[in-house]
Amino acid sequence: MRRMTARPANAHQARLLRLLRDGGPNSRAQLGDQVELSRSKLAVEIDRLLQTGLVVADGLAASRGGRRSHNIRLAPSLRFLGVDIGATSIDVAVTNAELEVLGHLTQPMDVREGPVAVFEQALAMAAKLRASGVAEGFDGAGIGVPGPVRFPEGVPVAPPIMPGWDGFPVREALSQELGCPVMVDNDVNIMAQGEQHAGVARAVRDFLYVKIGTGIGCGILVGGEVYRGTNGSAGDIGHIQVEVDGRPCACGNRGCLEAYFGGSALARDAENAAREGRSAQLAARLEETGELEAKDVAVAATAGDAVALDLIREGGTRTGQVIAGLVSFFNPGLVVIGGGVTGLGHTLLAAIRTQVYRQSLPLATGNLPIVLGELGPTAGVIGAARLTSDHLFSPA
Amino acid sequence: MRRMTARPANAHQARLLRLLRDGGPNSRAQLGDQVELSRSKLAVEIDRLLQTGLVVADGLAASRGGRRSHNIRLAPSLRFLGVDIGATSIDVAVTNAELEVLGHLTQPMDVREGPVAVFEQALAMAAKLRASGVAEGFDGAGIGVPGPVRFPEGVPVAPPIMPGWDGFPVREALSQELGCPVMVDNDVNIMAQGEQHAGVARAVRDFLYVKIGTGIGCGILVGGEVYRGTNGSAGDIGHIQVEVDGRPCACGNRGCLEAYFGGSALARDAENAAREGRSAQLAARLEETGELEAKDVAVAATAGDAVALDLIREGGTRTGQVIAGLVSFFNPGLVVIGGGVTGLGHTLLAAIRTQVYRQSLPLATGNLPIVLGELGPTAGVIGAARLTSDHLFSPA
DNA sequence: CTACTTTCTCCTCCTCCAGGACAAAGGTGG
DNA sequence: CCACCTTTGTCCTGGAGGAGGAGAAAGTAG
Known part of the structure; x- marks a missing residue:
């Protein structure tokens, strides 16, 4: 069961492995254009990688006007x-x-x-x-x-x-x-x-990934690297206060973002709306299943249910309020909205965008894309x- | 007038220069303990630095039980x-x-x-x-x-x-x-x-420096390096919204932190309080000078003026609200409060602390010092x- | 078939650098 | 005062790292 996978012996080899991972199979010559190494040194390191089995030579590529190159690729058996x-x-x-x-x-x-x-x-x-x-x-x-x-x-x-x-x-x-x-x-x-x-943030080094699932969290990338904070709790934005003396939250505080939005809050609000007879569609669904999930709100919204749309918009506005603050503070190059929100998608995104663009500093939002993640689950x-x-x- | 100051030729030399800058004069042997270089290589690099004139040999240090060491220090003429x-x-x-x-x-x-x-x-x-x-x-x-x-x-x-x-x-x-x-x-x-x-943040790599001067801004340090954001506007927290549909701000928005606190806002609020007769002390000062500054509020507060203390506490609470959100998001190892707030000092700090410790995540605040800067101007x-x-x- | 391009290998030379041997310069105890 | 220790600094050698030229290999273009 145990696999003894080799490791690169130095930074050059590590660099080459990452290039092959991110750029796919490539020739020695092309790799040489991407690293600051002489051809000879490059050849030596690649030979060593071939010996460890981490990379393999994989046939000849098409000619580009001269001798055909040998393709180098990461070992196809790696998993x-x-x-x-x-x-x-x-x-x-x-x-x-x-x-x-x-x-x-x-x-x-x-x-x-x-x-x-x-x-x-x-x-x-x-x-x-x-x-x-x-x-x-x-x-x-x-x-x-x-x-x-x-x-x-x-x-x-x-x-x-x-x-x-x-x-x-x-x-x-x-x-x-x-x-x-x-x-x-x-x-x-x-x-x-x-x-x-592999997604929307490919070329960006400083960005925020806001996940709206059961709760709400945020991934922070600084210079292409995850920033985790002193205790590993950086990005825990679900319990930022959005309302003084607001709704009680499961965390014991009041007025947290998660008390107003996120899968849990959304489901609860939808159930209340259904019980109070404000939405026939949500009420019907509640009748069927006994309880509502965020997903049900998404379905209702797609069908045009006004209450569902309002809930999403309101949640988006609250979320946008928090993101606006973070954008002013962090000045990211991109904000990605992800998590189990497929379906809520564009209504939510529009509400968030409106709020952020209205509320953050112009310099920070001037060229700031706010987009949905493209990889989903x-x-x-x-x-x-x-x-x-x-x-x-x-x-x- | 133009000075042609030499530059280190490689990363080793740069490292040595920074060690001498931050640790003061030192012997070759002691420097060797702080870098991963052989004694011979170290000697070579120091000789080269001596040749450029960036460092100088500066007498013999006291013996530590053996041969006395030559002190190496940065050129004393550097300015x-x-x-x-x-x-x-x-x-x-x-x-x-x-x-x-x-x-x-x-x-x-x-x-x-x-x-x-x-x-x-x-x-x-x-x-x-x-x-x-x-x-x-x-x-x-x-x-x-x-x-x-x-x-x-x-x-x-x-x-x-x-x-x-x-x-x-x-x-x-x-x-x-x-x-x-x-x-x-x-x-x-x-x-x-x-x-x-040279101040309170010496040993900390991830921290926030909140400056409360005329306006309010924040310096962000990640891994010991300043984080500036995509457009260089990171840390611009003065215009984070603290009140929906709140006071109009000079920036055109409403409810910004700076509309409630910072030197400008504090002076304005103090003038209003003086005019409305709520504080005899501030009114007297206004009579004297024709206008009030943040400094005057500090003086009044030190003298025990209730209105001045209230203004500071309220501002600290607002600021603490914003900082609390940033602490949850960024999970710093330290928060430093600085700027032209000497005098507001401990009243302000207490208000900020109360708000942050009440409102941020326990994991993020568990071991989080919030202190005044020690270097002042x-x-x-x-x-x-x-x-x-x-x-x-x-x-x- | 010739001329040219691209890719890859081989070889030489130079620099970087670790670590041992050793010299220099001090302390310590008899 | 001398033998012996510690600490500091220098010198030397050998090995690894790495740059770049020469040239072979393998293709295209005409």
Whole structure:
């Protein structure tokens, strides 16, 4: 089960591996244009990488007017496991070394059942993927969990929505089970990295990824790197106050953003609206299922339900208020809105945009795109795979 | 006039120069303990630095049980100029290579008079310092201006409180006049760097420096480096909204933090209180001078005036509200309160602390000190000098 | 078939740098 | 005062890192 994947011996090799990961197979000559190394040194390092098996020579490329080049690519047998643990669902995917998703499973789950049960499920899903033939073993795994993480140790700290996880040695436990290196991070951070690797944030180095799921969180990228803060709790914007003496929040405070918006708040508000007879459509749905979810509001909104649209707009305005403040403070080059909000999509985005553009400094918003994430549920698993590949593709 | 100061030839030399700057004179052996270099390589690099004249051998140190060591120190003739341009005053100082202040001048000034007049004044102050004998010439200069700066070019962009400065080539113009390299940054950023170099933030890598002067701004340090954002406007927190449909602000919006607090707002509120007869003390002062300044409120507060104390507490609460949000978002290891608030000091600090500790996430505030800056008005000039020394002490 | 381009390999030479040997210069205890 | 220790600094050698020229290999264009 245990795979001994080689590691690059120096920074040059690490650099080359990342170039091959992000740019796909390439010739020695083309790689030489992207690094500041002489041809001879480059050849030496690539030979060494070939010897370790991390990269392979893979046929000849078409001529570009001269001798045809040998393609160099990352070993096609490399496999990364990406796991995204949300509050209510779990995503597991297998990627190749270029972080292309080869297989992806999603299942509902309740994070409050605790780490043991959740990881049992995650490992079962991984086994299922392996049985399907996309992987024989894993060279590395990345995990996102819905709470703050002490990143170097890979241990959740004081996670509000998953109390049973506090201090559970996620990294060590999973590394044992999987027999490969494991990296653990906040789920918002891995989604942000996913959008940076393969989504809308490809060319941007300083940006914010705002995830609106059950709760609301924010991934912060500074110079292309995740910023995690002193305790790993950076980006925890769900409990920023938006109303003095406002609604009570589950965290014990009052007036938090999450008391007004996010999957939980939205479902609760929709149920109230249904019970009070303000929306026939939501009431009908409530009748059917006994309770409402954020998804139901999205469906109702798409069908034109005025109450549902109002709820989304109001939530977007609240969220926009907070984002406006963060934009003034952080002056990002891009704001990505992601999370389980497909369907809420453009109504929500419009409300957020209106609020941010009205409220932030002109200099900060002048050239600021605010867009929806383009990867949807794969953002997390791609980001998780990237996290572990960043680790493996760095000098040992 | 022009000084051709040598630059380090490589990263090792740069590292050594910074060690000598931050740790003072030192022996080869002690330096060797702080860098990962062999003794021989270290000796070579130090010899080269000695040849350039950037460092000098400076006598023998006391024995520590064996052969006495030769002290190595930065050239004692090196001089940096630090300039801190505020909204209403200008600070100019001269430091040696260890960034110790050798001479410091402060004068009132109105930034709206435009860059030409202001720099004429700054250069006159620098000349006065030179005439006093603390410097013969300058090896580098750092300037802080009260507005966003496009850092690589050293040009202010769209500064709200100093419209005449937009696009003025500060770096180039001053470099011409002074005959040395010049670095330009936002004044809040240089103050933050000052506190990091020689003040309360010495050991902290991720922190926020909140300056409450005429307006309110924030310096952001990530991993020990200033974060400036995509347009150089990061940290502009004075126009974060604290009240929906609140007081009109000079920026055209409503409910901004600066509409409620900061030197301008405080002076205005104090004048209103005086006119409405709510504070005899402030009214008396208004009678004397015709208008009130933030300073007058500080004096009244120290004397126990209830209205003045209330104004400060209220402003601190508003500011604390904003900081609380930033703390949740950024999870800093330290928050420093600085700016022209000496006197408001502990009343203000208490109000800010109360609000932040009440309102931010426990994980983010658990071990978070919120303290006053300890350098006062020298923070800016030291930070400015450090900015330019960071530049000079990096490979050419 | 010739001329030219591109890609890749091989070889030489130079610099960087670690670490051992050793010299210099002090202290300590008899 | 001398033998022996510690600390500091210098010198030397060998090995690894790396740049760049020469040229072979393999293609295109005419």
